[in-house]
Amino acid sequence: MDLTQSGRQRGRILRRFFELLVENKEDIGKIITAENGKAKGDAEGEALFSAGFFEWFSEEAPRIYGDVIPHSNPSCRTQVLKEPVGVCGLITPWNFPMAMGARKVAAALAAGCTVVMKSDGLTRFASNVLAVLAERAGVPKGVFNVVTALENTPSLGLTLCESDIVKKISFAGSTRVGKLLMQQSRGTLKKLSLALGGNAPFIVFDDADVETAVASAIISKFKVTGQTCVCVNRFFVQEGIYEEFSKRFVEEMKKAQVGDGQDAAMTHGPLTNGVAKTQEHIQDAVSKNATVLLGGKSLPSVGKNFHELTILGNVDDSMKVATEETFGPVAALAKFSTEEEVISRANDCEVGLASYLMTNDLGRAHRVSERLEFGMVAINTGVISDSAAPFGGVKHSGMGREGSKYGIDDYINIKMIVTGGINTVYSASL
Numbered sequence: 046m047d048l049t050q051s052g053r054q055r056g057r058i059l060r061r062f063f064e065l066l067v068e069n070k071e072d073i074g075k076i077i078t079a080e081n082g083k084a085k086g087d088a089e090g091e092a093l094f095s096a097g098f099f100e101w102f103s104e105e106a107p108r109i110y111g112d113v114i115p116h117s118n119p120s121c122r123t124q125v126l127k128e129p130v131g132v133c134g135l136i137t138p139w140n141f142p143m144a145m146g147a148r149k150v151a152a153a154l155a156a157g158c159t160v161v162m163k164s165d166g167l168t169r170f171a172s173n174v175l176a177v178l179a180e181r182a183g184v185p186k187g188v189f190n191v192v193t194a195l196e197n198t199p200s201l202g203l204t205l206c207e208s209d210i211v212k213k214i215s216f217a218g219s220t221r222v223g224k225l226l227m228q229q230s231r232g233t234l235k236k237l238s239l240a241l242g243g244n245a246p247f248i249v250f251d252d253a254d255v256e257t258a259v260a261s262a263i264i265s266k267f268k269v270t271g272q273t274c275v276c277v278n279r280f281f282v283q284e285g286i287y288e289e290f291s292k293r294f295v296e297e298m299k300k301a302q303v304g305d306g307q308d309a310a311m312t313h314g315p316l317t318n319g320v321a322k323t324q325e326h327i328q329d330a331v332s333k334n335a336t337v338l339l340g341g342k343s344l345p346s347v348g349k350n351f352h353e354l355t356i357l358g359n360v361d362d363s364m365k366v367a368t369e370e371t372f373g374p375v376a377a378l379a380k381f382s383t384e385e386e387v388i389s390r391a392n393d394c395e396v397g398l399a400s401y402l403m404t405n406d407l408g409r410a411h412r413v414s415e416r417l418e419f420g421m422v423a424i425n426t427g428v429i430s431d432s433a434a435p436f437g438g439v440k441h442s443g444m445g446r447e448g449s450k451y452g453i454d455d456y457i458n459i460k461m462i463v464t465g466g467i468n469t470v471y472s473a474s475l
């Protein structure tokens with residue numbers, strides 16, 4: 046947090062931050078549901094997900110080790126110090142109003158940086174909660190700063206990017222905005238972490254366990270009503286298991302309830318602003334011969350932002366549901382025949398964030414994961430995110446890693462110190 050505090054001292058503050066988040070998870074859940082709409086379970090889950098980053102980085106803060114490197118010249122010594130990058134501009138999205146901030150703030154504070162967090166104008170209260178708890182946890186004044194904005198969001202982004210005081214930008218959001226921030230940062234050569242859009246494939250091989258595949262599909266597709274950057278966008282199901290998988294998927298999804306997130310009986314809440322795009326994608330797919338296996342319609346009687354959880358069958362790769370990230374509750378099922386074919390179809394996109402693979406063949410699991418051009422692969426699970434795991438993408442999904450032992454590196458500069466003229470002749474041997 047500042048150079049006068051040791052990593053151990055910063056770790057204690059982050060630990061207290063973690064405890065406060067856990068203690069307040071119910072109130073935090075209510076705030077998240079009130080401003081984002083997500084169902085109670087998802088909202089309280091987000092409070093704990095956020096807490097996990099503070100717990101993880103409280104343990105990393107004291108372990109930011111440097112190195113001693115043997116120099117080529119015996120009379121020189123080389124030391125490597127790891128120093129905080131300085132002031133970080135953190136720009137966070139509405140889909141996880143607290144957790145995407147927590148993921149960045151916890152790593153930055155652990156490294157010893159100060160932060161200016163620009164939260165999404167649609168969901169600013171959860172990030173303000175982080176500021177309140179930061180103060181209670183003992184984060185020194187001026188170390189954690191929050192700026193909220195709605196209309197003038199682009200100019201705030203620009204100010205952070207063009208500022209010489211801000212040394213780093215970390216952003217989670219769309220690929221379009223990520224590229225814009227990168228352009229705007231070129232004059233000040235910022236260190237950048239960008240967690241951008243995805244078009245996640247979910248591949249079900251004939252040898253997969255159907256119940257595992259269905260449970261994984263439900264969580265990875267419909268979490269936060271389909272509005273996470275790691276949500277599945279394209280299901281590829283092998284011909285021999287297609288009928289059974291799609292039937293069981295539909296049966297299980299019929300148990301879900303869409304409605305007011307504050308009602309504990311609801312499993313899924315509204316969309317933030319994605320009903321029109323969701324409808325556009327469904328209509329495009331249906332006009333090209335996709336079949337509606339479940340849902341398909343918006344739910345204006347519940348509210349203008351509500352949409353049925355939808356499963357489409359007979360999808361092909363030309364449809365918008367396959368070529369664009371829907372960021373809504375549509376599971377688009379396409380068939381495939383061979384391993385080679387599905388790898389090529391899964392990789393045929395500009396982005397590379399999350400991917401999912403269902404198989405009981407260990408050799409295939411290794412082989413296919415190694416060939417998938419994605420930053421993350423989940424095998425036989427629909428849960429890809431964890432504070433201990435490195436989160437991030439390749440291709441147009443961005444750069445940098447968040448969480449895990451690697452996450453601290455995004456907030457660190459390496460300094461090398463070489464000392465010359467060291468007499469290597471020991472006086473004892475003279």
Ligand SMILES: O=CCCC(=O)O
Pocket residue numbers: 140141272273274275430436
């Ligand atoms: O939406 C982006 C991140 C979601 C997650 O880490 O599960």
